[in-house]
Amino acid sequence: MAATALGTSSGDGWEFDVPTDGSKSLPPSPRYVEALASQGYSFEAAVADLIDNSIDAGAERVAVVFLRDGDRLSSLLIVDDGQGMDDCALDTAMTIAGQERYAAAALGMYGTGLKAASMSCADSLTVISRTKRSKASGRRWLTQNARNGFHCDIVSPEYSQRLIDRYDGIIGWQGTIVRWDAVRDFDTIEEGHTDQYLNRAVDRLENYLGLYLHRFLSRGGFHIDIVIEEATTREEHDHRPVEPIDPFGYRVPGKAGYPRKFTAPIEGIGDVALTAHIWPPKNQSVGYKGIGPLQERQGFYFYRNDRLVQAGGWNSYRSAEGHLSLARVQVDLPHPANSVFSLTVKKAGVTVNPSFSRGLEKATDADGTSFAGYLHEAEAVYREAARRNEPKRKAAIPPGRGISPKLKRVLVEELPQVPGEDPIGFLWEPLSSDVLFEIDRSRRAIRLNKAYRQAVLGNRRGGFNDAPLLKSMLYLAFNDIFQKERLRAVVQDEIDLWNAVLIAAVRSEADR
Template structure:
C-alpha cells in the first residue's frame, strides 16, 4: 500500500536540525560583503526608509562593527521578534523586496558572529540579539535592555532622525572582514568602493527617483566624529547619453510555454564608452546580458542564463537587456538566496531565441547587431595603432621597434616572410589574410652572396622595405595609386640590385 504524502506511519520521528552545525553551514552560503549589505538595505526599503547610513566602526587592528541605520517606520517589539526568526513570514506588502525571510540573519552571520537589532516604532524602543552561540544553544535569541537600545538609537547618524522611528542593525565580532597588509583604513576604503558600485547599481531606480539616499562613513574608535561620508550615486546600466544603434532600444515579447510572458527591453550601448555606468567597476564584458528587476530592485546584473555559450564574448559587450519580473511569475523565476541571480524556468532559453521585437527583429539578430556595432568601434580604434615589423627579424629589433614606434602601447604587426614571387617582383603586399610583406627568395640569395642564411637574416633590407610601404597596410585592398607606387618601388629596387657589387 502506497503511503500518502504527509500521512504519519509507525516509526516517524521529529528530527530538528543540530543548531550548531546548521549555523556553521549557514555561515558558508557565500554572501559577498556588498551582497550582504544589499540584503539589509532591502529591509530598509521595505520599512519605507528614505535615508540609509552604512557605518564602519574601526581601530588600527580591525573593523570592530558595521552598522546599517535607517529612518524607516521601525518595528514594534512583537514585529521585531518575528523578524528575528529564521524563515520569518514576509509582511505581505505588494512591493516587498523580501523573499525567504532569511536575508537579515544569513547576510549578517556571513560576516559576523553577533547580530543586534535596535528599533523604535511609535516612540517604543526594543532590541534583540542573535549570537552564534545562542543559535547553538537551541535557538536562544536574546533581548536587549531598553536603556542600551535607547543609547544606540540616540547616537548621531548624519542627518537621520530616529526620535520617533527607525532601526539600527549592528554586526559585532566580525571575522570575515580581516584588514590587509595596508591596514584597516585601506580595507574600509576598498569595501566602500565596492559598495559604491554594487549599491549604486542594484538600487539605481530608487536613488534616481529620489526615494532613497544611501551614505557610507567610518568612525574610528576614540574619535569624536566620523570621517566624511560618501554618498552613493546611481549607476544606471542603461544610462547612456547616446544610442549605439538608432534602431534601439527594442522590446521583445518573450512567451514561455506554461509560464507566461515577459517583456525584454534590448539596448545597445554606444561603442568606446568611458562611462562608469558602462564599465560598472571595469567589468563591462561580464556585464552584458540580462538585467532582471523585481519590484524595481535589480537582482541580476548581466549574464545570458544559457541563451549563449560564451557569457563574456567581447564582441557582444554592448548588449544589455532589461526584464522586469512581475510578481505573478515569482513561482517560476527563482532567486538565489543572495538575491544576486535568477534561475529561469525551463523553456526560457527557447522562448528568448524564438522571440521577435515589435519591428519583427529576431533576438539572435539583436545580438548580431550589437556585435557589429562593437566591431565598428574596434576597427576605428585599431586604425590608430601603428604598424611594426615582425616575423623573420631578430627579436631585439622587433622589441625595439615596439618601443620606438609603438611607444609602449598597442601596435599592429606586419609579418615579413620570404616567398617565391612571379613577374620578377622584389616584394609584394598581402592584406587578404592578416598583414604580410612578402619578399622574393631570389633577392635573398643575391644579397647573401653565397653565405648561409638564417631565420632572421638580412634585417636591414627587410626593415627598409617595411618602412617604404607600411602606410599601404592600412587598406583592405591597394588603390590604383597604391599599386602603382608598389610597382615603381619594385622597379627601382630591382634596378639597384643589378648594380649591387
C-alpha cells in the same frame, strides 16, 4: 496489475504514493545556523540585503557606518529611518524564517535575509529598533549561542536608547539599527593597512549599492550614505553619498532605434517583455563597466520589484563573447512567483528553466525583428568600432576620498583606470605657510594646507568633498607622480611652481 486507486495497489504492484502513518515534529538542529551562514554572500551583497529591509520599512535615509577604534575597525552599523519594530516584530525579525508573508511589492522573500546575510559576515548580530508608539528595544544573536540552541539575547533597554540617541539625526521618532561585531573581513586587516582596506571596501560597496539599488536612488526620496566614524569621539573620517549607477545610462545609444521592446512567449507565464539595449562602443562610464570583468556585464539584467537581482549573463541561452559586450537586455520579473524564474536567497542571480530559452527563440519586436537579429546588430556595432583607430588617453590612478561621487564618476568615465591601484585622496592638514599642497606618495594622498581652506572656499562651509575645482586640477596635474617609482628633481620643480602660483592666487583672493 493496475492500481485500484491513487496511492494504492493490490498484490505486489507498485505503490503510486507512499503510505504514511501519522506525523511528528522534527525542529532543525542548531547546526542549521552554520548552513544559513554559508550562503556565499559577499560583504557588499550582505549589506545590500539589509538595506532591502530598510526599503521595505519605508526608509528614506540609510547610513552604512564603519566604526573605527584608532587603526582598528570594530563594528559596522546600518542605520535607517524606517517605520521601526516593537518587541513582537523584533522577535519575528530575529527568528529564522520568522516572517511568513510579504507584500507583493516587498524586496524580502524568505524571512532569512537578515540572519543569513549577517551571520555570513559577522559572529555577532544586534538589532535595535523603535517605533512612534514603542520604546527602543533590541535583540542580539551570537553565532555560538545560535549553534547551541537558538538562544537570542535581549538587549538592555538603556543601551538600546543610547544607540538610538547616537544616531538621532537619522532616526528621529522611529527607525532601526543593525550592528555587526566580530566582522570576519575586519579581522583580516594587517596592522597599519586599515586605510588601504577602507579605500577598497568603501569603493566596492559604493559601486555595488549604486548599481543594484539604482532605481531607488534615482527617485530622489531615498538616500544612502557611507560613513567612516571614530567609535569614541564620533569624528567622521569620510562621508560619501551613494550615487545611482544605471547600467542603461548612456546618453546616445550605440545604434539608432534602440532601445527596442521585444516580447517573448514563455510557457507557463505568457508574454514577457524584454528591453534590448546597445551601448555606445568604447565607453568608459561606470554604468557600462559595472562591477567585475567587462565580459560578464553583457546579457540579461533582471529586476524584481525595481531591485536589480542579476547584472549580466546569458543564463545558458548562449555563451558570453567579447563582440557582444555592448548587448544588454532589461527584464522585469513577472508576478506572481513562478517555476520559470527562480531567485537565489541572497538575491544575486536568477535561475531559469529551458522554457525561457525557447521563448527567446520566438521573441520579436513590433517590426518583426527577431531577438537573434538584435544580437547580430549589437555585434556589428562592436566590430565596426573595433576597426576604427581612435586616440587613447593615458590611464590614471583612480580618485579617492575627498572628491564628490559625481566628480569622481566624470574622472573615471573620461580616463582609463590603472587596475588594482589604491585611489588618490585629499586631506586638509597643517602645512608650511609657503605651500598650498604637498604630494604624499606613501599615503597615496594630496595634502592641502588647512590654513588656506577658507580662502580657497571663499568662506563657504567646508566638507569632505569641498574645493572640487582645486582638487580636480591637482588630480589631473600630478596623477603621474603616484605612478613613478621616485620623485625626480624636475617634478619637484613643477610642484614648487604650482605652489608659488597658487599661494599668490589665494592671497590675492583674500585681499579683494
